[in-house]
Amino acid sequence: MPKTLPLLEDASPICCDPLGSSATLALDDAMALAVRLKALADPTRLQLLAYLLAQPDQEACTCDLAPVVKLSEPTVSHHLKKLETSGILTKERHGMSVHYRVVPEAIHAIARTLDTATRALTQVV
Amino acid sequence: MPKTLPLLEDASPICCDPLGSSATLALDDAMALAVRLKALADPTRLQLLAYLLAQPDQEACTCDLAPVVKLSEPTVSHHLKKLETSGILTKERHGMSVHYRVVPEAIHAIARTLDTATRALTQVV
DNA sequence: CCACCTCTTTGATATATGTCAAGAAGGTGG
DNA sequence: CCACCTTCTTGACATATATCAAAGAGGTGG
Secondary structure, eight states: OOSOOOSOOSOOSSSOOOTTSSSOOOHHHHHHHHHHHHHHOOHHHHHHHHHHHHSTTSEEEHHHHHHHHTOOHHHHHHHHHHHHHTTSEEEEEETTEEEEEEOHHHHHHHHHHHHHHHHHHHHHO | OOSOOOBOOSOOSSSOOOBTSSSOOOHHHHHHHHHHHHHHOOHHHHHHHHHHHHSTTSEEEHHHHHHHHTOOHHHHHHHHHHHHHTTSEEEEEETTEEEEEEOHHHHHHHHHHHHHHHHHHHHHO
16 A cells, blocks of 8 residues: 555646646645635635626625625625635725636636546546 | 525536526535535545545555555544545445545536536636 | 725634544454 | 454544624725
């Protein structure tokens, strides 16, 4: 039983590449992927993302988002910050309000990481 | 600003379909996706998955996995249980030991959910 | 400059999670 | 049936996370 694990290997442009792509997986790489997955792994944040993705201009401000998930603005602000520091959202001031916007490539990169990790097996099997 | 959110919509075969596929996202659906993402969103569990995926027969027992992540067997057992109850692993007794195996379709379903949620946008933009 | 709006930070609290040691449970083989 | 191996459960503990109210920070407009 080998000590090495094939999970994340290099940190590609936006996210990762890891998960079984080749040889050994370092703890650091696993943690990097885990941080991004953790950012997604919350019902409130998924709802916020869904709402943003559904907007015509794909953006919204904190005061619009709070009622959507029925939580206080500070709480929503906290969730938005987590998504932003994970690279999943960008923020931009427009006058008094702050507009948040999804970074599709960030989510796509995570999806691709998971997909390629298992695609090989699905074909082999 | 609509009250509804387009995240998860129907519970497809193995996982989900949600994330922006169409109309409104229910909290229940968001929680269902979140549970699966949470199962993946841990460095230790990612390492365990990577190790399993790298095995020739794609399976391993608890006693092999514990040294890989350098944690106690009870802790590893706890992580494996979480992955199993999320549908990401299956377990099977072989004599004294228990063999765990990845369910590629489960991970693939999650990846597809994230991918389709953002693919539309990536194209539109 | 001051009232006001939006957003974020801080402090507090409750719950969830990761971890281990110790012991129970399931199974094998003399 | 008893010693032993692997695995799981339990109880305890530390850390992380989600949440809110209150107060601070950034920006607008009379």
